[in-house]
Amino acid sequence: MPKTLRVLIGKPGLDGHETGAKIVARMLMDAGFEVIYTGPRQTPEMIVRSALEEDVDVIGLSLLSGAHFNLCSRILDLMRAKGVNDKPVIVGGIIPADDIPKLQELGVVAVFGPRSGSKEIVGTINAILEDMA
Amino acid sequence: MPGDRKEPKPAYKSEFLSAFHDELKHMEKTTLKDRLSGGINAQFKTYSGGEVKETKQEFRTGSGDFAVKRFYTPLDTADIDPITDIGLPGQMPFTRGRDPLGFRAHEWPLSYYAGYGSGESASERYKELYASGARELALALDLPTQIGLDSDAPMAAGEVGKVGLALDTCDDLLRALETIPLAEMRLATVGNCNSPWILAMFHTLAEANGHDPKDMRFQIQNDPIKEYTGRGTYIFPPSVAIDISSDVTEFICKNLPNWAPQYNCTTTMRWGGSSASQEVGFGIANLLCYIEAAQAKGVDPADFVPRLHLHMSSDNDLFEEVAKFRAVRRLWAKIAGERLKTDDPRILALRTTVYTAGDKLTAQEPLNNITRTTMHVLAALLGGADNIVVPAYDEALALPTFESARVATLIKNILHDECYVGQTADPLGGSYFVESLTTQIEDKAYDWYRQVEDMGGPVAALENGFYLKEMSDGMYRQFTEVETGERTVIGVNKHIRDTETKIDIFKGDPEAEQRQINRLKEARANRDQTRVTAALAEVRRVAEVKKKGERENIVPSFLEAVRARATIGEIYDELRDVFGVYHAPNVV
CATH class of the missing domain: 1.10.10 (Arc Repressor Mutant, subunit A)
Known part of the structure; x- marks a missing residue:
């Protein structure tokens, strides 16, 4: 039996609008992933700790407040420091188009926005995991 | 001359009605039966001889709560009493609105929700808004300020000034509003968990500008329940938050006669997935929770309930929303009368402020959002809302620009001043469909209200996750319906356009x-x-x-x-x- 893939859906920063994060969490559950949802208001340290403790395959970050550069770079730095930067980080939320390449430069693998549906999100995650396998 | 026409005698009138009812009842068993059973299998011959089919198996209201019939007849309103259930505008049970004049005496002010960055960048924006005629201003606060953190707190890094104004000390507020003549303005803010601090900030702002705080017209949202169900910007356990919130209510009621101590918000619950009837039922339970907390501190409901507003959303289903605004007033009048043991119309006539559905605005083809918000505003006007706030068409993309905020705020003025909406109170009153839906929503909302009360009230419903679960289920259901195409969203799952529309979006100040x-x-x-x-x-x-x-x-x-x-x-x-x-x- 194939291993059930585990995804962490994290809500770093102070923004507590959880709707998008919860929809993605449920969509991934329906697609057969095991989902660990952190709840809102997590520090980068808390996110990376949960990712390590839960031994997840993918880290998803929900970001809506505009603090995406700051939070993503801190999380990715921490992951490098802990030697877990092999885990793909994906971002969902309200990210201006101009910022997407810059997030990718930081090391974010995929960025989803309000128009991304379950096909796109689930398909991209599967493709990322297949590429790594 | 209308005066020449003789009024029909009451006896004739009721005879006519009862004959009409008999006729309808007969039809219900015969021809009407076929006419009322619909679905995609039902086939009808048109008068021109062609065959038509309905497009859906079942037609339901926007929030999914009620099946909608092909048409409605007096049989659907037979149990609704025109006097005690519907009544007149400005009279119990306020189904037809709280004001006997409807909107005839109403002027819609220009109001804006704005603020970003540090004091001086916001100050520029406020100056611009004031110059353009704004006399009501809702100050947006950044996230650290909303949850009581300084701008240099580790958790605040990257968030300062992002979604609103950063306020650390009262000097920041003084600077942001230095060019605004305070006496002319009605200032509001969404401060909830930080409400005593917002009160103190506004108080100090008035004093520093040489005004008596008593003379100011300030409004504080002061609704921490909203933060547990909407934006996640809570700080303390719910019971502590409600105690502190009622301190603010008490202080304002005893010292600041022109301030509005609270406006309760179910908008975020609706945006988070609740149905129309949940919005009504949960909203009433939440409102009473605050009122009774303040009452326990010796505040007379007559001193502040007339100043309260219930903030509601206005969603996509025009008629369901109109019915909701009518139902919430009727149900409130009944429940509040019983629980607060009063027949004071100032308490029983619930005031509603509508914040139209930001959650239904799309990032795709954002200009189409103007059409959506226009219908949301129309529902609020037809439903007799007392105040209307409209998110900008670029809401799904970023904070509004000045242009988009102005388009949004003028929708209600155009509908009211140009399109003759609001010349008569409750224009849909008496509609078989709307009256029937009003009663359905009221009944279902009452069940939600009872369910919350039976589990121990809103604090319990927060702590045990009931509110959050109901919202999450509703939201996911809506999302799935959009994905399967069962729920249409133009530009998202129907009439999709390949190219992206370019619009100017607001960019914050990176140095702020x-x-x-x-x-x-x-x-x-x-x-x-x-x-x-x-x-x-x-x-x-x-x-x-x-x-x-x-x-x-x-x-x-x-x-x-x-x-x-x-x-x-x-x-x-x-x-x-x-x-x-x-x-x-x-x-x-």
Whole structure:
């Protein structure tokens, strides 16, 4: 039996609008992933700790407040420091188009926005995991 | 001449009606039966001889709660009493609106929700809005300010000035509003968990500008329940938050006659997935929870309930929303009359402010959002809302620009002033469909209200995750319906356009955070530290008294702390230390 893939859906920063994060969490559950949802208001340290403790395959970050550069770079730095930067980080939320390449430069693998549906999100995650396998 | 026409005698009238009813009942068993059973299998011959089929198996209201019939007849309203259930505008049970004049005496002010960055960038925006005629301003606050953190707190990094104004000390507020003539303005803010601090900030703002705070017209949202169900910007356990919120209500009612102490918000619950009837039922339960908390502190509901607003959304289903606004007034009048043991019409006539559905606006082809918000505003006007706030068409993309905010706020003025909406109160009153739906929503909302009360009220419904679960289920259902195409969203799952529309979106000031942090450091260095230390000790003392379960209002200690230039983080650190912070149940 194939291993059930585990995804962490994290809500770093102070923004507590959880709707998008919860929809993605449920969509991934329906697609057969095991989902660990952190709840809102997590520090980068808390996110990376949960990712390590839960031994997840993918880290998803929900970001809506505009603090995406700051939070993503801190999380990715921490992951490098802990030697877990092999885990793909994906971002969902309200990210201006101009910022997407810059997030990718930081090391974010995929960025989803309000128009991304379950096909796109689930398909991209599967493709990322297949590429790594 | 209308006067020449003879009024039909009442007896004739009722005879006519009863004959009509008999006829309809007969039809219901015969021809009407076929006419009312619909679905995609039902085939009809058109008069021109062609065959038509319906497009859906079942037609339901936008929030999915009720099946909608092909048409409605007097049989659907047979149990609704035209006097006691519908009545007249401005009379019990206020189904037809709280004002006997409807909108005839109403002027819609220009109002804006705005604020970003540090004091000086917001100040520019406020000046621009004032110059363009705005006399109502809702100040948007950044996230650190909303949850009582200083701009240099580690958790605040990257968030300062992002979704609103960064306020650390009262000097930041003074600077943001330095060019605005306060006496002409109605100022509001969404401060909820930080409400005693917002009160103290507005109070100090008035004093510093040489005004008596009593003369100001300030409005504080002061609704912490909203933060547990909407934006996640809560601090303390719900019961502590409600106690502190009722301190604010008490202080305003006893000292500041022109201030609005609270406006309760179910908008975020609706945006988070609740149905129309849940919005009504949960909203009424929440409102009563606050009213009874203030009542326990000796505040007479007659002193403040007439100043309250229930903030509701206005969603996509025009008729369901109209019925909802009518149903919430009727149900409130009944429940509040019973629970508060009053027949005072000022208490029983619920005031509603509508914040139209931001959650239904799309990032795709954002200009189409103007059409959506126009219909949301129309529902609010037809339903008799007292106040209407409209999100901008670029809401799904970023904070509004000045242009998009202006388009949004003028929708209600165009509908009211140009399109003759609002010449007569409750224009849909008496519609078989709308009356029937009003009653259906009222009944279902009452069941939701009872369910919340039976589990111990809104605090229990927050702590046990009930509210969050209901919202999450509703939201996911809506999302799935959009994905399967069962629910149409133009530009998203129907009539999709390949190319992206380019619009100008608002860009924040990247330097704002560092500027604000420098200013905060300067403020800390240039103040009477002895006074600050004493003020903070007093805040802590009152918090400890409250922690022991004894009663003391926390607002006076906040007034002194704010005047002394204590920072928001310093004040809230004292409270966090005493009350602890809340972790919401992690409901997916």
